[in-house]
Amino acid sequence: MANKLTLDSVRDALIREEDSIVFSLIERARFPYNAPAYDSSFLGNGLSIAEFYVRESESLQAKVGRYQKPEDVPFFPKDLPRPFPPTKDSQSLLYPASASVSVNEAIWKFYFTELLPLFTEKGDDGNYASSVASDFVCLQAISRRIHYGKYVAEAKFTDAPQDYSTAISSEDRDRLMNLLTFVAVEEAVKKRVEKKARLFSQNVTLDENDSDQTKYKINPSVVSHLYDKWVMPLTKVVEVEYLLLRLS
Numbered sequence: 001m002a003n004k005l006t007l008d009s010v011r012d013a014l015i016r017e018e019d020s021i022v023f024s025l026i027e028r029a030r031f032p033y034n035a036p037a038y039d040s041s042f043l044g045n046g047l048s049i050a051e052f053y054v055r056e057s058e059s060l061q062a063k064v065g066r067y068q069k070p071e072d073v074p075f076f077p078k079d080l081p082r083p084f085p086p087t088k089d090s091q092s093l094l095y096p097a098s099a100s101v102s103v104n105e106a107i108w109k110f111y112f113t114e115l116l117p118l119f120t121e122k123g124d125d126g127n128y129a130s131s132v133a134s135d136f137v138c139l140q141a142i143s144r145r146i147h148y149g150k151y152v153a154e155a156k157f158t159d160a161p162q163d164y165s166t167a168i169s170s171e172d173r174d175r176l177m178n179l180l181t182f183v184a185v186e187e188a189v190k191k192r193v194e195k196k197a198r199l200f201s202q203n204v205t206l207d208e209n210d211s212d213q214t215k216y217k218i219n220p221s222v223v224s225h226l227y228d229k230w231v232m233p234l235t236k237v238v239e240v241e242y243l244l245l246r247l248s
């Protein structure tokens, strides 16, 4: 995140994050759904391969200093080890009491139960390790994008402190939701991510007439659906929750 927080600079960061999300989904779509990777009885330790992989990966990443930034939110924050390299005390641009907001439980749920079956083929090719490694990249990219909502909220608050303070003091969630919603921006986001999915996931060949160019590695409309149904609504939840803590 840039040093100076403006709504434009945060929106630029959100746009950049779209690339990461689209590419991560394309990578995961190389493998079929692979149901055994999500079966909690498969390993015999009560955890699915996916959950085991994410827990262990987060533990390692925490040791080397990840999860110090408000947009990097772990899925399993309990008992994460402390980082052992000295971490630079980065000046957060956020209001400290609000930095801890997390909607990762909701992200975990929609990703595995609703999104994954939408963009992977049915089937089982045994590539469980590669599948869950790709899932983790998808989850982190989606989570980071959604938790950037904290910066969006801070920028909006700074632009109109009076309007927001009144709604925050009366804990008026509906008013906050109204204040921070820009329908035209949301429409543009949905169109842009669909276009990116179309461009990034086409088969590039040198033959102009090759019909392969219209075959996509992921269905572009799934990406706009992802944004419409989960990414933007959850970003707004993060914004509201952040703001409600903003004056505490």
Ligand SMILES: O=C(O)C(=O)C[C@]1(C(=O)O)C=C[C@@H](O)C=C1
Binding pocket: 011, 014, 152, 180, 181, 182, 183, 185, 186, 189, 231, 232, 233, 235, 236, 239
């Ligand atoms: O750009 C903003 O103003 C945001 O709050 C981000 C976002 C989004 O998630 O893309 C969410 C709410 C707005 O209605 C528009 C877009």
